[in-house]
Each structure stands twice: as C-alpha cells, then as structure tokens.
Amino acid sequence: MTGTTADSLFKGSTARNTRGLLRITILCLVAAAAIASRLFSVIRFESIIHEFDPWFNFRATKYLVTHGFYDFWDWFDDRTWHPLGRVTGGTLYPGLMVTSGAIYHALRALTIPVDIRNICVLLAPGFSGLTAFATYLFTNEMSTSPSAGLLAAIFMGIAPGYISRSVAGSYDNEAIAIFLLVFTFFLWIKALKNGSAFWGALCALSYGYMVSAWGGYVFITNLIPLHVFVLILMGRFGPRLYVSYCTWYALGTLASMQIPFVGFLPIRSSEHMSALGIFGLLQLVGAVEFVRSAVPSKQFKSLAIGFGLTVFAIAFAGLVLLTVTGVIAPWTGRFYSLWDTGYAKIHIPIIASVSEHQPTAWPAFFFDLNLLIWLFPAGVYLCFLKLNDEQVFVVVYAILASYFSGVMVRLMLTLTPIVCVAAALAASQILDTYLTIKSPEEPGNIAPTDASSSKKATKQEVKQEGIRAMREPFVGIYTHFSKYSVVGALSVYLLVFVLHCTWVTSNAYSSPSVVLASRMPDGSQHIIDDYREAYQWLRQNTPEDAKIMSWWDYGYQIGGMADRPTLVDNNTWNNTHIATVGKAMSSKEEVSYPIMRQHEVDYVLVVFGGLLGYSGDDINKFLWMVRIAEGIWPDEVKERNFFTDRGEYRVDDGATQTMKDSLMYKMSYYNYNSLFPPGQAQDRVRGVRMPEVGPVLNTVEEAFTSENWIIRIYKVKDLDNVGRDHASAASFERGNKKKKTTKRRGPKVLRTE
Amino acid sequence: MAPKRNAREPTTPSSTATPSSTSAAASVPVSSKAKSNTQSPQEIALHAWQQYLDTTPQRTKLTDIFMLFLVVVGVLQFVYCLISGNYPFNAFLSGFSATVGQFVLTASLRIQTNEENKAEFGSVSPERAFADYVFGSLILHFFCVNFIN
Numbered sequence: 090m091t092g093t094t095a096d097s098l099f100k101g102s103t104a105r106n107t108r109g110l111l112r113i114t115i116l117c118l119v120a121a122a123a124i125a126s127r128l129f130s131v132i133r134f135e136s137i138i139h140e141f142d143p144w145f146n147f148r149a150t151k152y153l154v155t156h157g158f159y160d161f162w163d164w165f166d167d168r169t170w171h172p173l174g175r176v177t178g179g180t181l182y183p184g185l186m187v188t189s190g191a192i193y194h195a196l197r198a199l200t201i202p203v204d205i206r207n208i209c210v211l212l213a214p215g216f217s218g219l220t221a222f223a224t225y226l227f228t229n230e231m232s233t234s235p236s237a238g239l240l241a242a243i244f245m246g247i248a249p250g251y252i253s254r255s256v257a258g259s260y261d262n263e264a265i266a267i268f269l270l271v272f273t274f275f276l277w278i279k280a281l282k283n284g285s286a287f288w289g290a291l292c293a294l295s296y297g298y299m300v301s302a303w304g305g306y307v308f309i310t311n312l313i314p315l316h317v318f319v320l321i322l323m324g325r326f327g328p329r330l331y332v333s334y335c336t337w338y339a340l341g342t343l344a345s346m347q348i349p350f351v352g353f354l355p356i357r358s359s360e361h362m363s364a365l366g367i368f369g370l371l372q373l374v375g376a377v378e379f380v381r382s383a384v385p386s387k388q389f390k391s392l393a394i395g396f397g398l399t400v401f402a403i404a405f406a407g408l409v410l411l412t413v414t415g416v417i418a419p420w421t422g423r424f425y426s427l428w429d430t431g432y433a434k435i436h437i438p439i440i441a442s443v444s445e446h447q448p449t450a451w452p453a454f455f456f457d458l459n460l461l462i463w464l465f466p467a468g469v470y471l472c473f474l475k476l477n478d479e480q481v482f483v484v485v486y487a488i489l490a491s492y493f494s495g496v497m498v499r500l501m502l503t504l505t506p507i508v509c510v511a512a513a514l515a516a517s518q519i520l521d522t523y524l525t526i527k528s529p530e531e532p533g534n535i536a537p538t539d540a541s542s543s544k545k546a547t548k549q550e551v552k553q554e555g556i557r558a559m560r561e562p563f564v565g566i567y568t569h570f571s572k573y574s575v576v577g578a579l580s581v582y583l584l585v586f587v588l589h590c591t592w593v594t595s596n597a598y599s600s601p602s603v604v605l606a607s608r609m610p611d612g613s614q615h616i617i618d619d620y621r622e623a624y625q626w627l628r629q630n631t632p633e634d635a636k637i638m639s640w641w642d643y644g645y646q647i648g649g650m651a652d653r654p655t656l657v658d659n660n661t662w663n664n665t666h667i668a669t670v671g672k673a674m675s676s677k678e679e680v681s682y683p684i685m686r687q688h689e690v691d692y693v694l695v696v697f698g699g700l701l702g703y704s705g706d707d708i709n710k711f712l713w714m715v716r717i718a719e720g721i722w723p724d725e726v727k728e729r730n731f732f733t734d735r736g737e738y739r740v741d742d743g744a745t746q747t748m749k750d751s752l753m754y755k756m757s758y759y760n761y762n763s764l765f766p767p768g769q770a771q772d773r774v775r776g777v778r779m780p781e782v783g784p785v786l787n788t789v790e791e792a793f794t795s796e797n798w799i800i801r802i803y804k805v806k807d808l809d810n811v812g813r814d815h816a817s818a819a820s821f822e823r824g825n826k827k828k829k830t831t832k833r834r835g836p837k838v839l840r841t842e
Numbered sequence: 843m844a845p846k847r848n849a850r851e852p853t854t855p856s857s858t859a860t861p862s863s864t865s866a867a868a869s870v871p872v873s874s875k876a877k878s879n880t881q882s883p884q885e886i887a888l889h890a891w892q893q894y895l896d897t898t899p900q901r902t903k904l905t906d907i908f909m910l911f912l913v914v915v916g917v918l919q920f921v922y923c924l925i926s927g928n929y930p931f932n933a934f935l936s937g938f939s940a941t942v943g944q945f946v947l948t949a950s951l952r953i954q955t956n957e958e959n960k961a962e963f964g965s966v967s968p969e970r971a972f973a974d975y976v977f978g979s980l981i982l983h984f985f986c987v988n989f990i991n
Contacts, residue, residue: 283965286950286974290981328959332950336978339943343985346935353931375949 108235115239116225120218123246126591127214129599131257134616136210139601141642141659143260144649147209149177150186150260154193154205161186162349168654169644170666171636172688179349180662184269184302185262188212213255213264220268220506221246227275228510230282231472231479234517241513245271249593250457250505256599263502266303271506273299273309274486278479280337284329289336296337297344300351307360307424308503310345312489313337314367316482321374325478331375338368358418362408369404373397427496438720439661442713445499454494456593457501460586461512468511471518487511516579523566523575603646605703617701620646623694623800626793627651631692638685639694640674640707640714641667647694656688664717671718674753675711675726681752682788682815685805693789693803697757700764700798702773708740708757709774741777755784756803759791764798787819905952909945916941936990943982951975 130139138147153161164177189208196203221242228241245251254263273295280288300306317334320326342355342364355361377397411417419425426433426440430448433440440446454462469487472480486507494504566572600606605617627637628651637653644658657667669688673681685693698706707714711731718726730747733739740754748754762770762783770779789803809818898906916938923934954963954971966974 284954284963285966286947286954286971286978290974290978294981328953328956328962332953335946336950339939339946340978340981340985343936343939343943343982343989347985347988353935356935 112239116222116242119221119225119239119242119246122243123217123221124214126247126594127217127252127256129256129595130601131210133599134601134604134606136207137258137601137603138206138209138260138649139256139258139603140261141602141645142262143209143258144645145659146185146260146262147206148645148649149181150189150209151205153186153190158187158190168652169648169658169660170663171654171656173663173666175660175662180660182262182300182302182304182348182350184298184300185212185260185265187301188265189260209260210258213259213261214257216265216268217246217251217255220251220271223268223271223275224506224509227271227278227506228513230275230278231483231510232514232517234514234521236520237513237517240516241510244461244509244513245506247587247590247594248458248461248505248509249590249598250501250508252590252594253457253598254499254502256594258601262303263305266299266305267502267506269295269299269302270305270309270503274482274506277313277333277337278482280333281329281478281482284327284332286332286336289333290340292333293337293340293344296341297347300345301348305503306345308493310355310361310364312486314363315489316485317367317371318363319481319485320478321370323481325481326371326374326378330478331371334371335368338364354418357416359412359420360424362412362417366404366408370401373400427493430496437664438713438716439664439667442710442717446497449495449498449501453498453501456597458505458508459589460582461508464512464515465508466511468513468515471514472511483507483511483514516583519579520576523572523579525572603650617797617799619795619797619799621650623793623795623802624650626795627653627692627694627802630793635691636689637692637694638670638673638688638690640670640696640710642710643694643696653692656690665721668718668721671714672722672726674707675715675718675731675751677750678752678755678786678788679814679816680725682805685788686808690805692792693752693756693805695753695756695801695803697798697801698774699757699761699772703797703799704774706757706774706799707753711751711753712738714753739777740772740775740779742780744780749784752789755786756789756801758784759786759801759803761798785819787815902952902956905948909948909952912941912945912948916945930991933990936986940982940986943986944979947975947978947982950978 138144149161149164152164156164161183162178165174166177167174169175189205189212192212193203193205193208196208224245225238225242229238231237251267254261255267273292276288276292276295279285280292296306296309299309313334317330320330342361345351345355346353355364374397377393381393408417412419420428422433422437422440426437426446433446458465465487469484472483472487476484490500490504490507493500603620605619607615607617609615624647627635627647631653633653635653636656637647637651638656639647641657641659641661644655644660647653647655648658657663657670661667669684673684676684696703696706697708698704699708712728715726715728715731719728727747730745731738731751733743733745737743739745740748740758744754758779760783761779762781765771768781770783771777772779786803789805791801792804793802794800806815809815811818813821919934919938919941923938928934951971951974953959954966954974955968963971
C-alpha cells in the first residue's frame, strides 16, 4: 500500500507538485535556520547594536526615521569631527538606512509598531534568509541538478564566513549587501542566458540598490566586465552578450551615479574604467562582427580584426594617458593596497592599523568554511568540465575572490557565496551519481549483441580496444554497498558541517563588543559593562555640547550611546584630524593642552585594560597613534622615542621618558598605584609591574573611571585664574614650595603692552 | 511581427548577410575592403548600400534611422561640451548618457528582432523584446531626468 501511495505521489502529474511543496518547505526551513543561528547574541545578552560602525548606521537610521527622507538626504552632522562637521548625506551609502526605515514605516502601516532599534538589530538575520534564497536561485542557473540549489541555500544560510558579519545586532552595510551581491549576480546570469533586456534592466536596478548599500559594489563593477572580457577572449561573443551587458552597463551606471557619495566616480575613477572599457569594446566587437558576417572575405576578416585591435589599443593608450595626466583618478589607497600588499603599511598607516585589513591565515579558511573549502576546488573543476557562459562566471568569480580573500580578512565575505555555490555543485554531483537506486546496465550485455560476427566490426572492436584512452569509458556504480557508503559518508560530513557552523557561530561570532562577558569560577556568567556605564555617565553628567576627544575607534559609540560631539570617528575621512588627536595623545601635556584648547575639547576618554587584562586598550593601540601622528609631524612625534634603547616597547620602570611624559600614558596609569599595596601595581595586559610612583597630571583632572577601570574620562581644566601655567599651578596646590624664588629672579623681560 | 516581414520581403535564403547597423560601421569595412579588392571603393560602397537597402526590413531601417539620429545628437552634445566646457557636468552626463543608453537599447532591440538571431533568443519574442525596450527606456529616462537636476 505504501508503494502505491508513493507511486501516486512521486510519479505523474502530482510529482511536480510534490517536489514543489518539498522545495518550498526546504527553503522555508533553510531561511529559518539562517535566522535562528544568528540569534545567539540576542538571546544570551540583549537586543543591542554591536561593534563600532553599526552605531553610526543606527544613529543615521534614527535620524531618518524621526526627520524624514529629505532631511536625511541633506543631513549636515555637526556632532562629529567637531570643528569640521560631516556632510553625512553625501558621505554615506544610504541603502541600509533607507531599507530599515522603509521596513519601519511598513510595519507601522500594518499597525505593528516596532521599535527602530529592534528592526536594526534583526535586519541582518532577516536578510540572511533572503541571501539563502538568492543563492538558491543563482545556483539553479548553474546546474540542472535539483539538489544543487537547495544545498547552496543551506550552505549559504549557515556558513560562518557570512554569519560573522550578519549576526543579530550587526547592523552593518554587509547585512544587506551580500544579499544584493548574490541577487545581482543571479539577475546577471539570467540576463546573459536569455539575452533579455528586461533581466538586464532588473540587474541594473539591483546593482543600483547594491551601490546605495555598500562600497563593495566595485567588486561587481569589475567582475561582470571581467566575465564578459573572458567570454570575448574565448570567442563566445554573441548577440545575447551584447544585449545583456550593454543594458546592464547603460542603466546600471546611471543608477549608480544617483547616489551622492558615488557621484561622478563611475566616469572619473580607475576602479570603474574596466566596465567602461568593456562597454566600448563590446560596441567595437559588435560592429566588426556585423560587418564580418556581411562580407565573408578572408582578407577582410583579418583586416577587420586588425582594425578592432588597433582601436582597442588606441582606446587603452588613451585611458592610460588620461590616468597619468590625472583626468581619471588613480586607484584609491584602499583598493591599491589589494594589489600592492605592502603599500598600506608604508604609506597609509590608518588603513594598515585596522585588524580586518590583514592577510588571511590558512586556519581562517577552514574555520569559516569547514567542509566547503574542500569541495570548493572540486566544484570549480566541475564548472570547467561543463563550460557554458554561466560556468565561466563561476570560475572567474572563484579565482578573483580567492585572491582577494587571501589578501584581506574582511574580503572572506565576498568569497563565501561562491564557495557555497561551488561546493553545492560538487556535493550535488556526488549525490546525483550515488543516490540513484537504479543500477546502470552492464556494458557487457550490449557489446556482443551489437557486434555481429562480421570481421570488420570485430576488427574495429579490436582497434578500439587497442586505444583504450580514446574509447568512451563506461562508468557506473553497480553495488549498493558503494552507494550506501559514499552517500553515508557525505551525509556524515554534512552533519558535521552543521555542528561546526553552530559551534563557531555560538562561540566565536556571537559576542557583542559593547559588553564583555567572562566566566566566574563556578561557571556562572559575569558581565563587564564598563563601556555603557561610562557612556551613560557622559550622557547624564556632561553638558549637551561637551566635546569628547578619544581615539577614532570609539567615535561612533560615543556619538551613538553618549550622544556627545566627538573630534574623530570611525569614518576616517580626514587623516590630518586623526593625526592631530594622535599628536595630542602622544605628546607632553604642555604640547597637548594647547591642542585640546584649540579644538574646544572638554573631556578626554581613554580605554585602559590593565586592571582586567582587556587587551584591546589604548596603550596597545598607542603605537598606531604615534605612527599616524608621525606621518604629519615627523619632527615633533617620533616613534623611535617610544622604544627603549634595545628597541622594546615598555610601560614599566624601563619605559622611556617620552613614553612616561605622553598624555596617553599618564591618563591610563593615573592613580593606578593606589589600587594596590605599595610597589605591587601590576599591569595585567602587558604583564609587568608598574613603577612605584604614578604619573602626575596637571592639565586634566580625572572625572570618571568605570568600575573595572576600562574607561577613564578626564576633564580638561580651564586656564588658570591667575594666569600661571598649569604645571606651576598644580605644583603650588600640592604645596611644593618653589625653591629660592625670593632670592633669585629670572631675567627681566620688557612688558611690551 | 516576424512572419509578416518575411512575407513582404523578397529575400533570398542564401543571403545570410546582416547589414551593418549604422553608417559609421558601414563606412569602415568599405574602406578597408578597398585595399584588398581590385574594385573601386565607390563601387563597393554603392554595392553594399544597395544590398543594405534591399535586404533590410522596413522596421529595422526605421530603428537604424533612429540610431543614426541618436549618434548625431550625441556627437553634437559632445562637440558642444568640448567647445564650451563641461560646467554643469551632471547635465552633460545625463544628456550624453541618455543618447548613449538609448542607442544601446535600440541596438539591443534591433538585435533581438533580427531574423538571423532567432536561434539565439529562444525565449524572447519580438513583442517581448519591444516591451523590454520600453521598460529599459523608461528606467533610463527616469534616471536621466533625476540626474539632470
């Protein structure tokens, strides 16, 4: 009876419906898994925004929701980069904020009023479900196998390489950008396959959305032209290629220019020139192809190709000339450092100082992609075997993204989709081969019957036997044992993959950096919440427009949580201004005080992890401050002076005088001795014993220190009432009598006023 | 669309020639061919032109004329930009890219409705191609009008 029901289910016209239902169920489950695996941090801690950058996005979203779209578009933010301000509307990618703003208003229109914070926190998990679906569509274009798309969807849904940037609370541009990336590629493949202007236009629209969401759109602008270029070189130029690419380029470029931050860049910068060049090349190749088919003469062919090549060469030379003369902007440092990997470290320390911009280590690939990284090359190889236009895309994407992810850790994110797709192609190939109950027919049965006893045929048979390599090999799996064992092994691997993904997500990627969690000896959780404690203090106990100076890492968080103006923040658009802060932090008090006065600084915030062993503190970042400041004022700040004679970076007794005099050192270790019995002050991060006598501060006074001493806030003193300099005023207050002041007077100076 | 055109035309099945799309593209092969052949350039040009007139359907000729017009408008804009400078650069860009984009879209329409390419575009009927063309042009003009300020 079960057999008959199964027959009626899986054969005939109902089979399609059954499969469709299964497909929908599986996709819904995949989306649910993708969302659920990202909620660790919300369930364990609370629903807040993590990290640094998302705080600005969150603040901008709040501005959008309260003030409306037009105000947001023209928003001049005077609470960052204090003396300068930031033209926010023209310096951000508005896609993320507009998306969550639209969701917010849509939900309100449905009478489901949800707080904007919850929308921002849960945006990334929601979009990761869509990413899984887009990967399903994309992979279905690549393969006829029914399982490849579904496998790719679940891989994409739970691969830690993507989860790392899209957990709940990670309200960053990548949250929606990866969905748009994959979806744009899907539309591109669709357009290319059908040669349809409609799909091309949709691809352009999706590309425009992507441009509005993430700076990584440059990847698309270079990948699609590269794909087309490879296709042309392979001799696969055809009308479909022309239609899809030209529609995409013409509409997509216009769409990307609508974003104020992008503006004229698609015309003027080198990163976009490949797309323009391929556009021109396609016109050329198209014209030549037309003419070639019109006049089928051999000499003409070579002439036309020669003509095409010369025009191409001339255009290329013109492009180079324009770049050299500066009409077209050269590569920006961020992109250039992808090619010349040593460039950033030497010339732009601010790029090299970000930990995400380091090269990737091997274990990171395995950690983020587990089983997929093994299947990835196999999938690419399978694409080589069946090399249609869309498979070329996979190959090109795989090669390019592998290189980039090897250069920079954060570009692992762009590699993950193609790894999932290629791995799904490989895995589905294995499953399709081994997961079939029907054995293939024995070749022995066919061969003798066909070969009638005529001599010629047997001779041919013998000849065919002779060159075995030339014969079509007859491959098949006959025994059930081999089927079961291979499929069983693969299933085990897939299950282990799920375990690995869950473990990695739970342990590595689901911790909000705002609160630090630690374990007590009895296993209970202890939350260290110094950041919010300090920011809340700033919010409640300082005037509304008190300017806070801190290192740029904390700029967004101060703006978002403490709601106070800052001098520098994570949008590092003005290097000199950051160097100013670096100079103020790394100089003597006498030098930094005028700098702080000039910038109207009221409070200085430093992060100090010495008591708790929190290694990401400002003393460990201090050398970057020095380097960035040295880049602008090489005479006043010297990195060499912060090292001992033997080249050590020390904070204890052996520290150099420059180090001990620097404002950062003093602010970090001020009063630190008082916590310990005399002579036993210990810095737990550096693992050294601090000197007996702590530093003395004259120009700033301690205003707040958080519970675990992670955040220390100092108030900048006003000028002395009697006009003394701060050092003497402070020393007077401490009761140090000036020696021999009565007897000896300094050299008299003429008062000129 | 397609069968009607077939009925109207006296095309010979042997002529697989696709006529060159624009006059600019047509003039190129003629000059280059003159070197290799013994015929005079004028003769070849005349012959190619005659063949184009004979074998091209009416509607395709219409699109060709439109494309020629777009090229002229684009060149005029570019020359004007060269003469008088590109101060409202966005205005120049939107005008110029409107012509370029429309040219490209029209070329795509022409390719898609071409009889010879029917095998390439299995899923795109000429009517569908025209609807796509309208869709693409609407988007293009929205962006251009938005960008011109």
